Amino acid sequence: MLTMQGVSKSFLGVRVLHDVGLDLQPGEVHALVGENGAGKSTLMKVLAGEHAPDTGTITLDGTAHTFSHPGQAQAAGIGIIHQEFALLAHRTVAENVFLGREPTRYGLVDRAAMERRTAELLAEIDETGITPRTLVRDLSVARQQTVEIVKALASDVRVLVMDEPTAPLADHEVALLSALVRRLTARGLGILYISHRLGEVFDLSRRVTVLKDGRRVTTVRTADTTPDDIVRAMVGRDLTAYYPPRARHDEIGDVTLTVTGGGNSRIRDIDLTLRAGEVVGIAGLQGAGRTSLARALFGAAPFTTGAMTVGGRPLRPSTPRQAIRAGIALVTEDRKTEGLALRQSVRDNALLVTRAVAVRGRPPAGREVTALLGRVRLQSRGEDQQAQFLSGGNQQKVVIAKWLAAGPRVLLFDEPTRGVDVGAKAAIHTLVRELAREGLAVLIISSELPELIGMSDRIHVMSEGRLVGELPAGATEESIMRLATAGSQRPSGAPDTRREGAA
Amino acid sequence: MSAPTDTGTPAKNVPAATPGKRVVRALGTGIPVYVLLVVLLLALLVTDPGFYEPDSFLSFVKRAAPLVILAAGQYLVIVCGEFDLSVGAIVTAGVVVAAELYGSFPDAHWLVVTAVLLVGGALAGLVSGLITTVLRVPSFITTLGMMLILEGAVFFWTGGSPQGVLPSAFRQLGRGTAFGWLPWAVVACLVAGTVAVLVTRSDFGRTLLATGDSDRAAALSGVRVIRVRTVAFILSGAAAALAAVLVGGFSGVSAQAGRGYEFEAITAVVLGGVVLGGGRGSVVAAMAGAFSLQALFTLLNLQGVSGALESTVQGVIVIAAVGLGAADWSRLRGRRTPSGSGPPGSTPTGAAPPGPTPPRPTPPTGTHPSGGTPS
Numbered sequence: 001m002l003t004m005q006g007v008s009k010s011f012l013g014v015r016v017l018h019d020v021g022l023d024l025q026p027g028e029v030h031a032l033v034g035e036n037g038a039g040k041s042t043l044m045k046v047l048a049g050e051h052a053p054d055t056g057t058i059t060l061d062g063t064a065h066t067f068s069h070p071g072q073a074q075a076a077g078i079g080i081i082h083q084e085f086a087l088l089a090h091r092t093v094a095e096n097v098f099l100g101r102e103p104t105r106y107g108l109v110d111r112a113a114m115e116r117r118t119a120e121l122l123a124e125i126d127e128t129g130i131t132p133r134t135l136v137r138d139l140s141v142a143r144q145q146t147v148e149i150v151k152a153l154a155s156d157v158r159v160l161v162m163d164e165p166t167a168p169l170a171d172h173e174v175a176l177l178s179a180l181v182r183r184l185t186a187r188g189l190g191i192l193y194i195s196h197r198l199g200e201v202f203d204l205s206r207r208v209t210v211l212k213d214g215r216r217v218t219t220v221r222t223a224d225t226t227p228d229d230i231v232r233a234m235v236g237r238d239l240t241a242y243y244p245p246r247a248r249h250d251e252i253g254d255v256t257l258t259v260t261g262g263g264n265s266r267i268r269d270i271d272l273t274l275r276a277g278e279v280v281g282i283a284g285l286q287g288a289g290r291t292s293l294a295r296a297l298f299g300a301a302p303f304t305t306g307a308m309t310v311g312g313r314p315l316r317p318s319t320p321r322q323a324i325r326a327g328i329a330l331v332t333e334d335r336k337t338e339g340l341a342l343r344q345s346v347r348d349n350a351l352l353v354t355r356a357v358a359v360r361g362r363p364p365a366g367r368e369v370t371a372l373l374g375r376v377r378l379q380s381r382g383e384d385q386q387a388q389f390l391s392g393g394n395q396q397k398v399v400i401a402k403w404l405a406a407g408p409r410v411l412l413f414d415e416p417t418r419g420v421d422v423g424a425k426a427a428i429h430t431l432v433r434e435l436a437r438e439g440l441a442v443l444i445i446s447s448e449l450p451e452l453i454g455m456s457d458r459i460h461v462m463s464e465g466r467l468v469g470e471l472p473a474g475a476t477e478e479s480i481m482r483l484a485t486a487g488s489q490r491p492s493g494a495p496d497t498r499r500e501g502a503a
Numbered sequence: 504m505s506a507p508t509d510t511g512t513p514a515k516n517v518p519a520a521t522p523g524k525r526v527v528r529a530l531g532t533g534i535p536v537y538v539l540l541v542v543l544l545l546a547l548l549v550t551d552p553g554f555y556e557p558d559s560f561l562s563f564v565k566r567a568a569p570l571v572i573l574a575a576g577q578y579l580v581i582v583c584g585e586f587d588l589s590v591g592a593i594v595t596a597g598v599v600v601a602a603e604l605y606g607s608f609p610d611a612h613w614l615v616v617t618a619v620l621l622v623g624g625a626l627a628g629l630v631s632g633l634i635t636t637v638l639r640v641p642s643f644i645t646t647l648g649m650m651l652i653l654e655g656a657v658f659f660w661t662g663g664s665p666q667g668v669l670p671s672a673f674r675q676l677g678r679g680t681a682f683g684w685l686p687w688a689v690v691a692c693l694v695a696g697t698v699a700v701l702v703t704r705s706d707f708g709r710t711l712l713a714t715g716d717s718d719r720a721a722a723l724s725g726v727r728v729i730r731v732r733t734v735a736f737i738l739s740g741a742a743a744a745l746a747a748v749l750v751g752g753f754s755g756v757s758a759q760a761g762r763g764y765e766f767e768a769i770t771a772v773v774l775g776g777v778v779l780g781g782g783r784g785s786v787v788a789a790m791a792g793a794f795s796l797q798a799l800f801t802l803l804n805l806q807g808v809s810g811a812l813e814s815t816v817q818g819v820i821v822i823a824a825v826g827l828g829a830a831d832w833s834r835l836r837g838r839r840t841p842s843g844s845g846p847p848g849s850t851p852t853g854a855a856p857p858g859p860t861p862p863r864p865t866p867p868t869g870t871h872p873s874g875g876t877p878s
Contacts, residue, residue, distance in 0.1 A: 341716035355706035357725035
């Protein structure tokens with residue numbers, strides 16, 4: 001029914017899809033899996049007309065298409081359910097389903113026809129909990145997703161793309177979604193199903209395609225493979241980059257930070273210990289709660305339960321200021337909006353923390369800034385240069401300098417080398433290890449498994465808001481991925497073992 | 504990824520800039536206003552050769568003083584990303600309250616009355632500041648409301664025609680002179696200007712700018728964003744009260760004493776190249792903007808242009824200043840020196856920051872090859 005052939009796509013000279021092919025039959029669920037950044041989303045965006053491919057063809061029912069606009073893909077019968085819903089919260093279900101193509105009578109919107117047709121569609125998929133007149137904002141996330149699906153059905157889609165559809169759902173809702181997916185395929189729809197969760201993939205799909213680094217690794221019948229094979233196909237690559245040597249046993253010092261039973265609305269049951277001189281890695285898939293963990297430790301999205309100690313003293317920071325005073329620093333994932341005041345000078349950025357948070361007994365950092373900027377190996381046109389003019393790597397070095405000026409004892413890095421070029425990456429890796437050697441406790445979150453493995457003395461794996469396992473230095477990517485995806489390998493009909501309200 | 508490589512940046516520690524360049528950098532986004540000020544002052548010299556007689560020049564500075572002080576206060580608010588529309592009403596209220604105070608306590612010392620006004624102005628700023636930061640009412644609305652409340656209160660209290668006179672001791676600051684030649688208003692202006700410069704160079708001032716630039720980054724760096732912004736409003740209110748003392752000194756009691764000052768102050772700040780929305784601009788340039796505006800009004804007056812046109816001129820200036828600032832010199836510059844940091848045709852989103860800006864590095868969501876979202 002649907003065939004994509006030889007699809008390639010580059011952004012700014014970076015090739016993110018290499019000659020990828022894929023086909024889909026009516027009534028089939030075809031799963032698409034791969035690590036973060038493997039190119040799944042880009043491929044789907046090409047299919048949905050959001051990105052025009054550089055090369056390659058899309059054929060639907062024998063007709064070749066070149067989509068240059070999402071509307072064309074939609075008209076051809078391709079619907080996409082994004083992770084973020086495109087619904088108007090204050091409108092009714094029927095209004096959302098027919099948004100932009102309302103049936104009219106005498107030039108006016110025919111509300112009755114719209115609601116009747118919506119009711120028919122809802123009945124077709126056996127959805128009884130939604131009425132056409134319900135306001136979307138009153139629906140649960142799962143039901144909102146159903147409305148998105150009905151919206152796609154209303155425009156007679158043949159191919160439905162679902163991008164991580166279970167990510168926002170609670171366990172019992174996942175089961176409902178699976179049932180819905182089966183009903184849709186029974187009606188002859190072809191479904192392209194993107195998911196990190198291998199449990200669902202094996203539960204639902206007839207075939208699986210694995211993408212890695214923008215290439216298709218394999219397409220296999222689900223019945224002929226195992227989760228382990230899929231994981232191996234997802235990660236199989238060589239670790240080539242250089243990383244500084246890890247900490248020796250005697251370099252690991254006292255406990256600097258502990259968390260027991262830490263949790264908030266996004267994470268739970270966090271037990272974590274950071275020691276001076278040690279680099280601890282946090283692995284996990286997107287949405288596993290890694291960033292939430294860092295923000296909780298830093299008091300930006302505080303823990304609401306559990307206990308935490310810093311330097312032996314009990315402290316559960318409820319604001320970044322408290323965390324900073326206790327010696328915790330967070331290098332955020334998004335340095336442009338959260339790490340830097342872009343229009344201020346390098347110097348002002350480097351001094352921001354020490355100016356904002358006065359600490360007794362700490363001399364003014366003004367003089368040390370130059371030394372500090374040298375220390376992080378900043379390349380700039382002087383300390384007066386605005387931060388926005390620096391490259392990504394140098395911006396990150398300014399952020400690090402800002403924290404070093406405050407003399408922290410715990411450094412949290414969230415994706416420290418995202419958007420940073422290779423040279424600066426190596427410099428940051430070396431610096432992180434140096435800082436650990438000087439007695440700082442370091443925590444690194446990274447989606448790049450080679451980086452995480454190369455840098456960490458221990459690795460915690462996160463999944464669905466919990467730390468699900470701890471691995472020693474030099475753990476393999478496969479072992480990490482197995483833990484990271486394992487949390488969801490329960491059959492989707494399994495009893496809900498999760499605690500109430502912990503979603 | 505899309506980030507430019509380090510190898511592309513010039514070697515570190517580029518030789519020290521030449522003195523000329525250093526001056527240019529120090530003046531920063533304010534350069535146009537300094538040029539404008541010089542041009543206006545020269546035009547005044549041509550129009551009125553007597554303008555630079557010490558007396559007449561000092562009296563020009565004296566007349567500019569309230570606006571300069573208001574501009575300094577307004578700068579602090581604008582640079583942290585807010586507005587203060589209430590300053591004109593605070594001036595009016597200050598003058599009227601002083602008159603009423605003297606009506607009740609004819610023998611009050613002028614220092615006491617001045618102090619009362621300053622505290623009152625600061626309180627008005629505190630209220631506006633807290634409503635803006637804690638209740639998250641946009642400052643445009645908060646201070647507009649504050650302006651209407653104060654104006655209405657003054658009107659209600661005085662019935663539209665304030666009674667009372669200000670004793671000459673109080674009016675000294677506005678119209679008296681030190682040593683027989685130096686107007687106290689000029690002294691007040693100098694002191695306020697110095698304080699403003701010191702404030703912006705202090706740790707508080709730097710965090711204020713950082714807050715205006717990115718309040719998220721500031722908050723995550725430990726800045727107490729609410730407190731910093733509120734203090735800016737307090738200082739603006741106090742500056743307005745000080746201006747009220749000067750205005751009361753040289754023009755006496757009226758229910759229109761401060762009318763229009765809020766927009767003149769904003770015009771002056773904008774003229775000084777200070778970016779609306781915060782994070783960029785210098786307080787010296789803002790005060791130079793106030794002098795320029797005063798010089799322009801004086802010039803128009805000397806040229807026989809009707810004073811009624813002042814607000815028209817002001818309107819043109821505000822639009823021109825922001826328009827020219829937002830014209831995004833970077834696009835012109837970016838075309839000449841294409842940089843690898845953004846895809847061709849990537850236009851900055853949101854409000855284009857005035858002043859030289861490089862093509863913005865594209866947001867990660869747009870170019871991240873995986874199209875992935877952060878966890």
